[in-house]
Amino acid sequence: MDGLFEVESSHSTGIYTKHPIAIVRGEGARVWDSTGREYIDCMAGHGVANLGHAHPAVARAIAEQAARLITCHEAFYNDQRAAAIARLARLRRGLDRVYLCNSGTEAVESAFKFARLSTGRSGIVAAMRGFHGRTMGALSATWNRHYREPFEPLVPGFRHVPFNSIASMEEAVDGDTAAVVLEVVQGEGGVHVAAPGYLEAAQRICRAQGALLIIDEVQTGLGRTGKMLAVEHFDLTPDLLCLAKSIAGGVPMGAVLIGRAVRGFAPGMHGSTFGGNPLACAAAVAALQAIEEERLPQQAAEKGAYLMQRLRSIESPLIREVRGLGLMIGVELKRKVAPYLEALLQQGLIALPAGLTVIRFLPPLVITYPQLDAVVEAVKSVIAQPALVAGEE
Numbered sequence: 369m370d371g372l373f374e375v376e377s378s379h380s381t382g383i384y385t386k387h388p389i390a391i392v393r394g395e396g397a398r399v400w401d402s403t404g405r406e407y408i409d410c411m412a413g414h415g416v417a418n419l420g421h422a423h424p425a426v427a428r429a430i431a432e433q434a435a436r437l438i439t440c441h442e443a444f445y446n447d448q449r450a451a452a453i454a455r456l457a458r459l460r461r462g463l464d465r466v467y468l469c470n471s472g473t474e475a476v477e478s479a480f481k482f483a484r485l486s487t488g489r490s491g492i493v494a495a496m497r498g499f500h501g502r503t504m505g506a507l508s509a510t511w512n513r514h515y516r517e518p519f520e521p522l523v524p525g526f527r528h529v530p531f532n533s534i535a536s537m538e539e540a541v542d543g544d545t546a547a548v549v550l551e552v553v554q555g556e557g558g559v560h561v562a563a564p565g566y567l568e569a570a571q572r573i574c575r576a577q578g579a580l581l582i583i584d585e586v587q588t589g590l591g592r593t594g595k596m597l598a599v600e601h602f603d604l605t606p607d608l609l610c611l612a613k614s615i616a617g618g619v620p621m622g623a624v625l626i627g628r629a630v631r632g633f634a635p636g637m638h639g640s641t642f643g644g645n646p647l648a649c650a651a652a653v654a655a656l657q658a659i660e661e662e663r664l665p666q667q668a669a670e671k672g673a674y675l676m677q678r679l680r681s682i683e684s685p686l687i688r689e690v691r692g693l694g695l696m697i698g699v700e701l702k703r704k705v706a707p708y709l710e711a712l713l714q715q716g717l718i719a720l721p722a723g724l725t726v727i728r729f730l731p732p733l734v735i736t737y738p739q740l741d742a743v744v745e746a747v748k749s750v751i752a753q754p755a756l757v758a759g760e761e
């Protein structure tokens with residue numbers, strides 16, 4: 369389209385920092401811009417395209433369902449919704465009820481409402497550096513001041529404790545706490561993995577105090593960390609588990625998996641016009657089946673270990689730490705990462721920041737080993753660029 373940059377720039381809000389590149393096509397872990405230039409996509413739409421771009425089974429399911437029935441409110445039953453719910457309800461034993469919605473923040477928002485409903489309490493304990501979305505409830509659980517302050521006052525009843533501190537959790541959770549909400553790996557907050565025993569301790573503390581445990585797997589879910597759900601790395605059955613991003617192969621969808629301790633549901637108290645629509649559900653059925661059939665969790669574990677080891681072998685005084693789980697990897701620099709991300713883009717590699725100093729890799733789980741090698745070579749080369757180092761100092 370002629371003038372597309374100008375149209376987007378003049379008529380959108382300006383709330384996104386945009387690169388002057390138009391991505392118009394994708395396949396697997398590669399995308400192409402409007403000039404035909406190819407990129408390796410380690411952003412994957414912020415961790416959405418776990419299956420890669422233009423996955424044939426997902427594309428087929430969407431096309432077939434679009435020609436049959438796109439919308440059907442939950443006031444009626446639907447074949448695709450039932451199929452999606454059946455798959456989601458067997459992801460984790462004990463979490464066999466499912467609420468369907470349209471995004472990550474909506475899943476988190478819903479989980480908070482369900483926790484307050486079920487316990488009759490209002491307190492929510494979240495972690496410092498946590499990210500849970502940008503609607504008012506989810507934003508209240510999000511830590512970063514930059515996202516929160518322009519919109520205050522936020523929802524009352526929320527407090528934050530240091531991530532990975534069991535003692536702080538013990539001190540914060542009491543008889544007024546409806547729920548504790550945690551990520552297994554804090555994504556936006558800098559790729560910080562939960563310490564061994566931390567999430568289990570949070571679960572124990574919640575149970576002792578009659579509070580519910582919400583695990584936000586919007587970013588870690590569905591193969592990303594090397595397991596179908598990241599909670600599988602631990603001995604953990606939360607009461608509510610939030611999913612979104614990759615759940616429907618790129619079609620907007622969110623879900624809350626709900627355990628038996630969560631009670632109090634009655635008709636009309638919560639809902640969503642688009643939630644559980646047949647188009648998203650058909651895409652989810654195809655996506656979840658493909659993730660299983662292609663053994664993407666195992667692929668993420670193996671490729672993640674390979675990428676992590678290769679990144680760790682880069683010798684540079686600029687790198688503070690390489691950390692992560694599966695194909696959710698952060699390279700923390702001793703400097704701000706913005707110029708390095710820009711330099712990677714110039715080399716045809718799209719990566720993400722996580723905070724100011726972490727380069728984050730969330731590639732499609734179908735990324736190939738030669739593509740992973742290309743990622744490592746690009747990182748090596750930009751880290752070695754003296755101009756970038758000098759420019760930052």
Ligand SMILES: Cc1ncc(COP(=O)(O)O)c(C=O)c1O
Nearest residue numbers: 471472473499500501584586587
């Ligand atoms: C852990 C986590 N929770 C919630 C969200 C919000 O999801 P959405 O952008 O779909 O609202 C995100 C988005 O990055 C996330 O990483």
